[in-house]
Every structure is written in C-alpha cells, then in structure tokens.
Amino acid sequence: MSVRNYVLQPETKQKLKFADHYKQMWPFVKPYWIRALLAILICIPVGALDSVIALALKPYMDHVLVDKDVQSPIYIPLLIVAFTTVQGLLNYAAIYLNTWVGTRINHDIKRALFKKLMVFEPAFFDQNSSGIILQRFATDADIACLGLLDNLKLFVSRFFSSVSLIAVLIYNSWQLSIIAIVVLICALLPLTQVKRRIKGLIKDTIERSSGILTHYNECHAGNKTIASYNLQEKMYLQCNEILRMLFKLTMKMVKKTGWMTPLMHVVVSIGVGAVIGFGSYLIVNGTISSGNFVSFITALIMLYTPIKGIGKNFNNVQISFLAIERITDILNIPSDITDKENAKELKTIKENICFNHINFEYIQNTPVLKDICLRVKAGTTVALVGNSGGGKTTIVNLLPRFYDVTDGSITIDGTDIRDYSLKSLRENIAIVFQDNFLFSGTIRDNILLGKPDASEEEIHKALKMAYLEEFVNEQENGLDTDIGERGSSLSGGQRQRLAIARALVKNAPIVILDEATSALDNRSEAVVQKAINNLMKDRTVFVIAHRLSTIQNADLIVVLNDGKIIETGRHEELMQKENGAYRNLYNAQFKN
Secondary structure (H helix, E strand, C coil), X not given: CCCCCCCCCCCCCCCCCHXXXXXXXXXXXXXXXXXXXXXXXXXXXXXXXXXXXXXXXXXXXXXXXXXXXCCCCCHHHHHHHHHHHHHHHHHHHHHHHHHHHHHHHHHHHHHHHXXXXXXXXXXXHHHCCHHHHHHHHHHHHHHHHHHHHHHHHHHXXXXXXXXXXXHHHHHHCHHHHHHHHHHHHHHHHHHHHHHHHHHHHXXXXXXXXXXXXXXXXXXXHCHHHHXXXXXXXXXXXXXXXXXXXXXXXXXHHHHHHCCHHHHHHHHXXXXXXXXXXXXXXXXXXXXXXHHHHHHHHHHHHHHHHHHHCHXXXXXXXXXXXXXXXXXXXXXCCCCCCCCCCCCECCCCCCCEEEEEEEEEEEECCEEEEEEEEEEEECCCEEEEEECCCCCHHHHHHHCCCCCCCCEEEEEECCEEHHHECHHHHHHCEEEECCCCXXXXXXXXXXXXXXXXXXXXXXXXXXXHHCCCHHHHHHCCCHHHCECCHHHCCCCHHHHHHHHHHHHHHHCCCEEEEECXXXXXXXXXXXXXXXXXXXXXXXXXXXEECCCHHHHCCXXXXXXXECCEEEEEECHHHHHCCCCCHHHHHHHHHHCC
C-alpha cells in the first residue's frame, strides 16, 4: 500500500447531534464536572432574578401611582437593590468559574491534540501545510471550548431568565401571555437553519484562514529569499488575495445569518405592538389593572431584548459545535506507524541490516523504490549515490520508520523493524540531515537532545569531534549561548556541525549521514570529515553523498537510479567497470 492520505479536510464527514457532542467532550469535562456544574447552576438564579424588577412593578404601580399609597411599597426599592446586588455577585462567580473551567478544558484539548500531533508520521506533515496544522490543532480548541462555554453560560442564564419572565407574564395576564409566547416561538424558528447555512462557509473560511497563517510562516522562514529576489510585492499581493477572499466569505456569512437579528427585531416589535393594543383593551375592560399591564410590559421587554440578539450567540454556538466535530475527526485518525502488541526492544545491532525486496510509493501507483535488495553487515559503511530523485533519502527514511515499506521488509539481525518498538528503534539510530533543524535555546540544549543525561566530558568530546569546540570557547556564555530560533545566530556550517555534535553525543550503533558535510566550507569539511570518520568506527553507517570524494573508503557503494539498484561494490571495483554508472558519475565530477 502507498502512504495513506492524511490531508486534513476542514469539513467534517460526521453528522453529529447534541448527544454526540456531549459524549465527545465529556472526557475533557469529566475532571472538572463539579465546578462546571456549579458554574451552570449559578447561572440559574442569575437569570431568574431578572424577573424581580418586573414583578415588583405591579404592587408599586397599583399602590403608588393608582392608590397614591406611599408607605405601603417602601420595601420594593430596597428589594430591587438587594436582589440586583446578589445577582451581580452570582454573575461574577459564574464568570470566574466558567473562565476557570473553560481554560482548563481548552488546555486539556490542546494537550490531547498536541500529543496526537506528535504520533503522526512524516507523511502527515508532508500533506498538510503549517497553516492547516496551526488552525486545526490550536485555533479550533479555542473556538470549540472557550466559545462554547461562554455562550453556554449566556444561554443558561437567558433560559432561566426567560422562564421566570414568562411566569411573570402569565401571572399578570394569561391572555397577553399567549400573544407573547407565540411571537417568541416565531422569533426563534429561524435558528433551526443556522448550522445548515454556515457549515460550508466555515469549511471555506478555515481553508483561507489557514492559508494566511501559512503565508506568514513562509514569509518568516523565507525572508532572505524574498529580499534577494525582490518578492515583497508578490508576497503582498498573495496576502491581499487571501484577505480579499476572507472578506468575501465574511460577507457571505453575514448574508446567510445577518438577517436573523433584524428579523427578530421586526417580529418582537409586532409582539410588543400587539400586547400594547390588546392590553389597553383589557385595562379599559377591567380585566387587568394598570400595575398588571406595566409589570407585563416590563417583563415582556426584558424577555424580548436579549432574544433580539440571540441569533449571533446561537451562530457562535454552532461554530463551536463544528469545531468540536473537527477536533474529534483529528483525535479519531489512526496512525499507521505504531508499535505492535508486545513489541521487542532493540538493544544494538550485532549481525546485519537487510532490505528484502523493498518496494515503496508515496502516491499510489507511483513507485519510488523498486525491488531493493541490500545486505549491510554490522559495523560497515554503505554509501548511497546516484542522480537526484533516485531514492537514496527514501531508503534511509524507511530505516527509522519515518515511513513504512509498501512491500517487502527491513530486518535488523533477522527481526523485522516493525516488530521493534519505535522508541527503541529510533534510539539506536543517529541522523544528520542535509537540512538540520535546530531548536530555539542554547548550544547545550541542542546537543543534549541526542542524550539528555550526557556528561560534560561527553559534550566537550562531541564538540571537539565536530570541530565546534573553538567556536564555543569564543562565546561569552560558552555552551549556554542562545542560538535563536532555528539557530538563526549561527552560520550554515556551524548549524551543521552542531547537528553532527548532537549525533555524536547520542552514540547510536546506526548512523545516517544525509549530505552531512554539504554546508561546510573546504577547511571545515576536511576537519569534520575526520570527525565523521571517527564516528563511523565500529558503527553501521549509511552515507548519502553527492561529493564522491567523501565516500571512496566506504565498505560498499550502492548506485541508485530511478528507484532501482543498478550497481554495488567498492570504489576500486566500480571504477574498473567500462561505462559503469558510478564511473561515469565520478569522471563527470572530477574531469577537471
């Protein structure tokens, strides 16, 4: 089989109901469910106390404005102040608890997503841009969690506010309540169409938003290329185009959902007008008192006012639900490269590494390696040479299981590498890439990545062998010198030598050198090559090299072309072949 498709589609394939969202979020909510429940329960009185003012207006109107009795309702203003103070304190507590719970859950989701990100094989990163990864693994967690909990508090408080206010309406006049509730239902009906309307737009918006993140990342990483080729205007135009598309999507969102709030305003105003008209008739009729009517109108306005703006909040909740779906999609993606049950631990290599009829393809029906058979004796050096794109790097990427073979097997001492645990397999392999990645931090931090418990003696030995000791001694802070993001304060050669020192301190029995000296000047290359020769002693080494002068002493040279092994042998043997591929490469490189 080929490398599996890991392209993250912003659009979820699942159709989830509220119960499904609840089940998927529950593992994250469970550790904090008591506080979460308390935060929700506090919202009940916060909302319910809204009805106090409306309810208090009836006796106030009847006794003071109608009966002119000033002494009777003196307690009413005091009660309103007292209840409002309690409501304010409870609201603060609800905000505090919601923020605490929301942030905790948000961070737990991000931890789970990051942990998932760390188990994905390189194929996943090959197929997804940095913008998509940032969007799906960081931003979605904020949208799903913080947005949902903030709006959940709002909905709970408004729900119980509505319940208490409807009770006030019915208490004052059941006839007017029928009109008010029918209008309320009509105002809320459009909300049922929100999710269907915005789902496709959210998909497109995520794609464009991730595009702008990728664009920023590329501008940061490629700043020198942008400057040297005068690409500033080109990059600006690309950014402008992405932002233009985002603007269009934003306006489409407004077109599809923005009408809900104005519509609710119209429907609510109709309800208020109908209540005032019919209420006037009931007052004249003597069915209700003036106090009943004022209390009813106050409760109605308090009920309708938040309803007019609920469309936007409901829209945000649906966006949060869609983010939850996307998070669930990611967490449910299985990884092809995992440990088998009862996987063996690789201690060292004693006999050989064998590539047994290896076939590999990144894309289905597009083979990259074709029937590769190779036996590498422990403690020997194998050089892989050939034209670019021939499959050299792919072969060494299969050994630490960055990818798994499509057909065939790779064995170490007769055991398939898929039977070893990934951790033990990779602990026994040290790699110096052509383009080495250094982490922000100090020289010491980056060297210790190879062996966290390395002693000072081991570190300095690695520095000396990597021809980096002199440079480190010249620095004011020595090993604790900060090298900047991706080693930005170091030269290309220094970054390469630091990566070599990292591999040296790891002291693994298998070493992979992928153009390890390509970034060095002639003087540094000569010294580092000696250090690499020391590194090769008593180890099994795979060297990928275009400079054939660096691999003439290899125990075995393997020539690849178009994914096939076309020649093997030592330098002297291959040079004796008339019109041999290696001889032609060598002569072409050294003809001058």
